[in-house]
Amino acid sequence: MAGDGLITIGGLARACGLTASALRFYDDCGLLVPVRVDAVTGYRYYGEAQVERGVLIRRLRGIGVPLEVVSEILNGDAARTGRLLDEHVAELAQRAREAAAVARVIKEEFGAGVVLSAAVLAAAIEQVRSAAASDREIPVLAGVLVESDADSVTLTATDRYRLSTRAVVPVRPSRGAWSVVVDAGELGGIGSWLRGLDEVTVRASDEGLVLAGDDSEHECGTIDEAFPDYRTMLAGLGAVRTRVVVGRDTLLAVLEAGGAAPIVFTVDQSGLLATCNGQLRPSSPRSPRSPGSPSSPRYTDPLARLHIPATVTGPSIELAFSPTTLRPALVSALGPEIMLDITAADAPVVVRSATDGELTTLIMPTAIPNSKEYGA
Template sequence: MADDGLITIGALARACGLTASALRFYDDCGLLVPVRVDGATGYRYYSEAQVDRGVMIRRLRGIGVPLEAVAEIVDGDGARAERLLDAHVAELAERARAAAVVTRMIKEEIRAGAVLSAAALAAAIEQVRSAAALDREMPILAGVLVESSADSVTVTATDRYRLSTRAMVPVRPSGAAWSVVVDAGELGGIGSWLRGLDEVSVWSADDALILAGGGTERRCGVIDEAYPDYRAMLAGLAPVRTRVVVARDALLAALEDRGAAPIVFLADESGLLLSRDGSACIAATITGPRTELAFSPTTLRPALVSAIGPEIMLDIASADAPVVVRSATDGDLTTLVMPTAIMNSKENDA
C-alpha cells in the first residue's frame, strides 16, 4: 500500500480476482483507471473503493459481456444495466440453442448411424434372434451381432447348432464401419416399436446399440466379447453336392407329425422323403446325387419358420456338414443347420 492510502496494482488484482495484466488492459480501455501513476516508475495505484468495480468487471467478463456493454453497465443507470444484461442472456440462450443443433448434427455424423426401413429391421431381428443361445454357458452366443458397413447392415446369431444371418441395404448407409453384439433378450420386444415407424437410425455407442426414430430412442445393452468369425465358417463350407428346393409350408406341415425325435431326410429323384420307407414324401426339385441325413426338429423348425418366401433351398454337402437353408427367391437371409447322426434302421423304427 502506498503512503497516501492507495493500493498497488498487485494488491488490487488479488482483491478483485484479476491479474495485473488484465488491470493494465482495463486501464488502457478506460474501464478501471488508476487514481495515480508514478511519473518516475510508472507504477499504478488504486483506491480501495475501486475493488467493487474491479469485481463487477470480472464477473461481467466471466459471462462474456462485451467490453462496450461492460462500460455501459458499470457506468450507466440501473434500468439500463438490467436491459443490457437481459439482452446478453437472451443472446447467450440463442447461441446455446444454435450450438445444440450443430452439436447434434456433428454427433450424428460421428456416430455414423445407418438409416434402415424399420419394418425390414424388425423382420430381420425376428428371423435371426431365435438362433441365439438360450443358455448362458457362452454369454457371447446369447447375443446378436449387428454390423454396419458402407453398403449394408447385417444381423447374425448362432448357438453352435444353427446360424442365421441377414443383410439389409440401408436407406442411408453408415459413414463408418462398426459392429456390436446385442443381448438377444433386449431385442425381444422391440419389433412392435419398430413396426410403428417408417425408418430408424441405428448406431453404436460405447455401451449400447442405439435405435432412434419418430422422436423416440431405444438403447440395447451390449456384450463386450469377441463374436465368432461366422464369415470364416461360411467361407469354409464344403462344396454343395445336393440342392433341394421345396415349399416351406409343406415341409413344416410334414414336420408337425414327427414329434421330437430326429427326422431322417432322403433326397432323391422321387422328391424329399421324411423316412426311409417313403411314408411321407414331399414334392421337391432335387439337383445332385441321392442324399440321406437327419435333423433335430428343435433345430430345423425355427430355421424354416424364419425363412423368407414360399420356397426354401437346402444346400447339402454331406450328412455331417452344416446344411445351408435359404430363401429360393431371396438370398438376404442365410441359415446354417447342423444335422444329427443318422440312426440305424432298428433305432429309427423304435
C-alpha cells in the first residue's frame, strides 16, 4: 500500500494474480492505467477499485480473448459483453474442431507405416535373424529389433557372440519414428510370403508388428523388453588395426573342411593361414569351388593348415573363431568378397561386404587353443 488508498504496482500484481510486467504492458495498452505516476521515480500507483478490473483482464486473457475484444468488454454494457463472449467461445470451438481434424490426419499418417521393397525386407530378415539367440535365457535376445525413422528401417539381432544389423531404405518413409522387438521365431516363415509381393507396408501396433501387402496381412508378436544399446557398442569399438579383404566362398569352404573345432587364423601380408585341430577335409561337392582352382585354398600342410589368399592391410595378428559363430556371419554376408576389420584378438571383429556396407556383423573371436592341441 502507498497511502491515500493507493496501491503500488507490486501490491496490485499480488491482488490480481498478474505480474508487474503484465501490468506495465496493460498500462501501455490503455487497459489498466494507474491513478498516479510519480514524476520523479516513475512509480505507478493504482486505486483499490482497479483490483476488480485487473482480475477481469486476467480471466479474459486466460481464455484467449484478444486485447481489442478485452477493451470492448471492459467498456461495454452487459448485452454487448455477453455477445462478444459467445462469439469468442464459438470461435474457440471451431478452432478446436479444426485442430482435432488436423491431429486425426497426422495420427493416421504417423500410423500408416513405412513402405519397403518386399524382396529387400525378406533378404534383410534372413541376414539378421540368424544372429538372434536360439534359447530364451535372455528373452529379448531371441528377438529382432526393428527401428523405423525418416531415413531407414533398421533390423538388428544379437546373441552376445554375434551381432548383425542391416538398414533398408524405404520406398516411402514413415512420418514418425518407432521401434519394436519382434520375436525372431515369428519371422522365420515370412520370407516366401514377402517374395510374392512387390511392396510391403510395415507398422507397429499395440498387438505387435504388422506387415501388409496386397490383400493379405501378417502380424508378428513382440517382446516387451529393452533391447541392448548396440549403437553404443558399435561406437565404442577400438580403432581398426588390421583389415582383411577375402573371398567369401573361399573362407566358407575352409570352414566346411575344418569341422566343428575352433580355427586359428594367422593374418599377415601373405594372406590367411588357417589351422585347425585334425585333418582338414577337401570341400564337399556342394562347395561352389573345389580345392586346386585359382580362387580355392591352397594346402600347405596335408594335416591341418590351409593358405587362403587375401588382401591384408596393417600388422600381423593371430586370432581364432568358432565355426558355429563365423559361418552364419559369412553365409548372410553380401557380395562375393567380405571385409574383416580387426581391432584385437579378443575384441569383436566387424564383418562387412567389401562392396556394400548395408549389412554389418560383429563376431567375437574365441580363445586361441593351446598349442599342444594343434600339434605345435
